[in-house]
Amino acid sequence: MGKVEENKRLKKDAIVNSAFSLFIQKGINETSIADIMKKAELAKGTFYLYFKDKFEVRDYLVRKKATQIFEDAYHTMEQSDVVEFDDKIIFLVDHMLNQLNDNKILLRFISKNLSWGIFRHAIQNMSGERGLNAEDCMKQMFEESDLKFRNPEMLLFMIIELVNSTAHNVILYRQPVELPELKEYLYPLIRRMIRDFTIEESELVMV
Amino acid sequence: MGKVEENKRLKKDAIVNSAFSLFIQKGINETSIADIMKKAELAKGTFYLYFKDKFEVRDYLVRKKATQIFEDAYHTMEQSDVVEFDDKIIFLVDHMLNQLNDNKILLRFISKNLSWGIFRHAIQNMSGERGLNAEDCMKQMFEESDLKFRNPEMLLFMIIELVNSTAHNVILYRQPVELPELKEYLYPLIRRMIRDFTIEESELVMV
Amino acid sequence: MGKVEENKRLKKDAIVNSAFSLFIQKGINETSIADIMKKAELAKGTFYLYFKDKFEVRDYLVRKKATQIFEDAYHTMEQSDVVEFDDKIIFLVDHMLNQLNDNKILLRFISKNLSWGIFRHAIQNMSGERGLNAEDCMKQMFEESDLKFRNPEMLLFMIIELVNSTAHNVILYRQPVELPELKEYLYPLIRRMIRDFTIEESELVMV
Amino acid sequence: MGKVEENKRLKKDAIVNSAFSLFIQKGINETSIADIMKKAELAKGTFYLYFKDKFEVRDYLVRKKATQIFEDAYHTMEQSDVVEFDDKIIFLVDHMLNQLNDNKILLRFISKNLSWGIFRHAIQNMSGERGLNAEDCMKQMFEESDLKFRNPEMLLFMIIELVNSTAHNVILYRQPVELPELKEYLYPLIRRMIRDFTIEESELVMV
DNA sequence: TATGAATGAGGGTTCATTCAT
DNA sequence: CATGAATGAACCCTCATTCAT
Numbered sequence: 001m002g003k004v005e006e007n008k009r010l011k012k013d014a015i016v017n018s019a020f021s022l023f024i025q026k027g028i029n030e031t032s033i034a035d036i037m038k039k040a041e042l043a044k045g046t047f048y049l050y051f052k053d054k055f056e057v058r059d060y061l062v063r064k065k066a067t068q069i070f071e072d073a074y075h076t077m078e079q080s081d082v083v084e085f086d087d088k089i090i091f092l093v094d095h096m097l098n099q100l101n102d103n104k105i106l107l108r109f110i111s112k113n114l115s116w117g118i119f120r121h122a123i124q125n126m127s128g129e130r131g132l133n134a135e136d137c138m139k140q141m142f143e144e145s146d147l148k149f150r151n152p153e154m155l156l157f158m159i160i161e162l163v164n165s166t167a168h169n170v171i172l173y174r175q176p177v178e179l180p181e182l183k184e185y186l187y188p189l190i191r192r193m194i195r196d197f198t199i200e201e202s203e204l205v206m207v
Numbered sequence: 208m209g210k211v212e213e214n215k216r217l218k219k220d221a222i223v224n225s226a227f228s229l230f231i232q233k234g235i236n237e238t239s240i241a242d243i244m245k246k247a248e249l250a251k252g253t254f255y256l257y258f259k260d261k262f263e264v265r266d267y268l269v270r271k272k273a274t275q276i277f278e279d280a281y282h283t284m285e286q287s288d289v290v291e292f293d294d295k296i297i298f299l300v301d302h303m304l305n306q307l308n309d310n311k312i313l314l315r316f317i318s319k320n321l322s323w324g325i326f327r328h329a330i331q332n333m334s335g336e337r338g339l340n341a342e343d344c345m346k347q348m349f350e351e352s353d354l355k356f357r358n359p360e361m362l363l364f365m366i367i368e369l370v371n372s373t374a375h376n377v378i379l380y381r382q383p384v385e386l387p388e389l390k391e392y393l394y395p396l397i398r399r400m401i402r403d404f405t406i407e408e409s410e411l412v413m414v
Numbered sequence: 415m416g417k418v419e420e421n422k423r424l425k426k427d428a429i430v431n432s433a434f435s436l437f438i439q440k441g442i443n444e445t446s447i448a449d450i451m452k453k454a455e456l457a458k459g460t461f462y463l464y465f466k467d468k469f470e471v472r473d474y475l476v477r478k479k480a481t482q483i484f485e486d487a488y489h490t491m492e493q494s495d496v497v498e499f500d501d502k503i504i505f506l507v508d509h510m511l512n513q514l515n516d517n518k519i520l521l522r523f524i525s526k527n528l529s530w531g532i533f534r535h536a537i538q539n540m541s542g543e544r545g546l547n548a549e550d551c552m553k554q555m556f557e558e559s560d561l562k563f564r565n566p567e568m569l570l571f572m573i574i575e576l577v578n579s580t581a582h583n584v585i586l587y588r589q590p591v592e593l594p595e596l597k598e599y600l601y602p603l604i605r606r607m608i609r610d611f612t613i614e615e616s617e618l619v620m621v
Numbered sequence: 622m623g624k625v626e627e628n629k630r631l632k633k634d635a636i637v638n639s640a641f642s643l644f645i646q647k648g649i650n651e652t653s654i655a656d657i658m659k660k661a662e663l664a665k666g667t668f669y670l671y672f673k674d675k676f677e678v679r680d681y682l683v684r685k686k687a688t689q690i691f692e693d694a695y696h697t698m699e700q701s702d703v704v705e706f707d708d709k710i711i712f713l714v715d716h717m718l719n720q721l722n723d724n725k726i727l728l729r730f731i732s733k734n735l736s737w738g739i740f741r742h743a744i745q746n747m748s749g750e751r752g753l754n755a756e757d758c759m760k761q762m763f764e765e766s767d768l769k770f771r772n773p774e775m776l777l778f779m780i781i782e783l784v785n786s787t788a789h790n791v792i793l794y795r796q797p798v799e800l801p802e803l804k805e806y807l808y809p810l811i812r813r814m815i816r817d818f819t820i821e822e823s824e825l826v827m828v
Numbered sequence: 829t830a831t832g833a834a835t836g837a838g839g840g841t842t843c844a845t846t847c848a849t
Numbered sequence: 850c851a852t853g854a855a856t857g858a859a860c861c862c863t864c865a866t867t868c869a870t
Binding site for chain 4: 850851852853854
Binding site: 151153165181188 | 236358360361364365368369371372373376383384388392393395396399400403
């Protein structure tokens with residue numbers, strides 16, 4: 001029967017949730033496995049039946065949380081009536097920034113870990129669980145638009161890095177400006193980047 | 208006489224150098240104070256005469272190394288014959304990227320710690336020691352150029368964050384492209400950002 | 415089954431016994447937790463599963479040993495044929511003094527810690543474990559006697575302090591007299607104190 | 622010249638005063654030599670020119686402070702018009718108790734160390750410095766009175782121990798009664814002890 | 829599977845003491 | 850005499866990990 005499976009899932013969730021709340025509260029280095037299991041109300045030894053060490057839990061959490069944020073943004077976008085490619089990108093970015101701004105603790109946790117490498121890993125591996133694949137989503141978006149891009153991956157990379165690193169400072173330390181002002185500079189720049197990466201009709205003919 | 212002072216400086220340097228080599232080798236969390244002092248060939252207790260904990264050493268190191276890189280780039284630029292403002296910025300960025308590319312270990316150490324907050328702190332506090340003040344340098348550069356900028360601090364902030372975060376991935380993980388290719392996309396974008404932040408003559412008249 | 419519980423009791427006893435022998439040998443300040451656990455043939459970390467620090471062990475020991483001495487004296491007295499109240503008190507004191515005289519090391523350990531505050535705490539808290547409650551014993555003794563006392567608690571307090579502090583010097587340093595000679599002065603004085611605290615029949619009528 | 626001597630005395634006083642304030646504030650075990658010398662505004666190494674360790678300082682302090690209290694009480698008594706022996710004893714005890722009640726911190730420091738052994742040592746060794754010898758004082762008091770005592774030393778011993786141990790609890794913990802009530806029971810008891818130790822005229826003739 | 833008592837290596841930190849200045 | 854930087858032994862305590870139950 002699935003009762004045992006169900007029970008194991010509950011235990012794993014308890015561990016993960018406990019760990020998350022402690023990681024964001026005290027930091028991962030100051031959190032011991034004993035802490036995690038005490039808060040999860042499970043025996044210390046049980047930890048090792050589910051994870052190798054606390055860093056495995058951290059990685060699991062980063063992927064899970066990052067995916068949640070992307071999924072949420074993507075679903076909301078799909079239900080909106082945005083059609084243009086650059087508007088879609090801005091919509092996604094804006095939605096995610098707002099989520100992170102509302103949940104600064106989560107931001108602190110995933111922000112500096114969520115760079116290109118982890119991002120790719122996350123969107124590729126995690127997606128299966130809930131059926132939504134971020135990489136496929138993005139690919140589809142690129143294809144659906146009528147535009148052709150010089151180097152789509154590079155474009156995405158630069159946008160993500162720019163957004164991620166500027167937002168980190170602005171949201172967490174409110175330095176050097178507040179989030180609304182950052183957006184004023186950021187969104188036009190993103191649109192410009194998209195435009196600069198677009199291959200013009202004329203160029204296409206040339207090639 | 209300054210013999211005692213001289214000796215203290217030597218001890219501090221030994222600690223700092225030992226710590227640096229261990230931090231980049233094993234990571235800061237895996238480096239104990241005992242490790243540091245063993246490599247420095249000093250007694251464990253001596254550590255506490257100079258630093259409160261290893262994080263104080265890390266901060267000291269980040270400031271020191273970041274300043275060194277900037278100073279080096281700035282000096283080289285001054286001895287070159289670059290005159291235009293955007294060329295100067297590109298020159299600085301290029302020089303620093305090359306330094307970091309040559310010294311990936313150093314990059315790993317300072318990169319993720321060198322965000323806007325630390326950067327400002329570093330260029331303001333560290334400068335006195337060697338006579339060169341990074342903040343003043345930048346200000347002077349802005350003033351010397353005939354251009355006026357909408358929001359110079361914001362411009363600098365966005366450039367630094369973009370360069371720092373993209374370069375980090377590219378240099379360390381060679382993902383998604385190699386450094387030369389990144390530069391091909393990065394430098395035009397920086398020039399464009401500078402242009403976008405410039406207040407046109409016509410606008411000036413208007414105001 | 416109670417195998418685990420049994421094992422824990424053994425471990426705690428080992429720690430306590432080891433600590434006692436070291437405390438009386440070298441003094442508590444010169445005894446480290448490492449010392450205690452080495453002698454107890456247990457791992458250092460195990461200490462913290464049973465006690466917070468060595469002072470908690472000391473308090474535990476003082477209570478335990480003091481209670482043992484009292485219980486022993488009380489049991490012996492009950493099996494004797496002493497009937498008068500003052501004789502009972504003298505009997506108890508005498509028995510306890512003899513015990514302490516036979517075990518000077520134990521005396522040194524508990525003597526200066528066994529003042530009124532600790533004594534009250536000891537007789538109230540420790541008793542449950544073995545079924546005998548020192549406080550109740552004393553109360554019963556007071557009630558069983560036909561006498562009424564002006565301030566029974568005060569009487570007890572003064573007797574205990576007088577006996578404790580004089581005996582400490584006499585037994586440990588044999589100064590200024592030997593124990594038998596102290597008793598010659600002490601017991602008549604105690605009898606006199608009891609008499610002085612007694613409310614006479616005549617007084618009772620008055621009230 | 623005596624300038625050097627004067628300077629040394631000042632240094633020693635600084636150390637002793639600093640130590641005293643720290644001992645009563647944090648306890649002797651929690652006070653390091655570094656602490657003492659920092660508060661004394663002297664170099665750490667200087668300590669060893671005056672004392673072997675902090676326990677030597679403590680002993681010095683106990684003697685000094687205890688003597689001060691006794692001297693103060695004795696001087697005040699001399700300037701009063703008390704004549705009877707038992708009144709004198711009560712006067713001394715009362716004065717010292719009041720001093721200690723006013724200075725509970727001092728009491729905590731010397732109380733449990735000031736038993737018969739230390740007391741004798743103190744009154745014998747320390748007296749020379751200021752010209753007043755407590756032992757001689759007491760002897761003189763005994764001789765001056767017309768009374769003869771069975772065992773003067775024993776009498777003194779029992780009074781001191783009784784007063785010291787009861788007062789310690791009462792003043793520090795206000796248990797089981799307050800100081801005024803303790804005195805109500807204590808002073809009559811002391812008078813009775815003195816009477817019981819007195820050799821009657823009739824007895825004298827007998828011998 | 830799940831437990832949690834036990835382990836003991838290893839961390840950070842303090843501090844009495846020395847000694848070159 | 851006086852200093853205070855340097856020492857390194859020794860302390861307390863934590864914690865990942867194991868394993869008998």
